[in-house]
Amino acid sequence: MTKAELVSSIAISTGYDKTTITNIVEAAMANVKNAVAEGENVYLRGFGSFITKTRKAKIARNISKNVSIAVPEHKIAAFKPADEFNKMVR
Secondary structure, three states, X not given: OOHHHHHHHHHHXXXXXXXXXXXXXXXXXXXXXXXXXXXXXXXXXXXXXXXXXXXXXXXXXEOOOOEEEEEOOEEEEEEEEOHHHHHHHO
């Protein structure tokens, strides 16, 4: 499902126009992105959690050049689905 399909589906089920729904979806995604970028976790009960994980520093290999590369510790965004959501997928 694309964002446009999501907007259309919500517009049909709620009766609001697509422009309003698009603005709401965009605002919600922007708020989630900003919160995670600032290191906050976003918990949506029954759906899942958007969290920040820290990857440890490591030594990686570039096999085409046969050299070792030091990869520093860094943070990544991750999504952990709620148990209720996982049960629906199974």
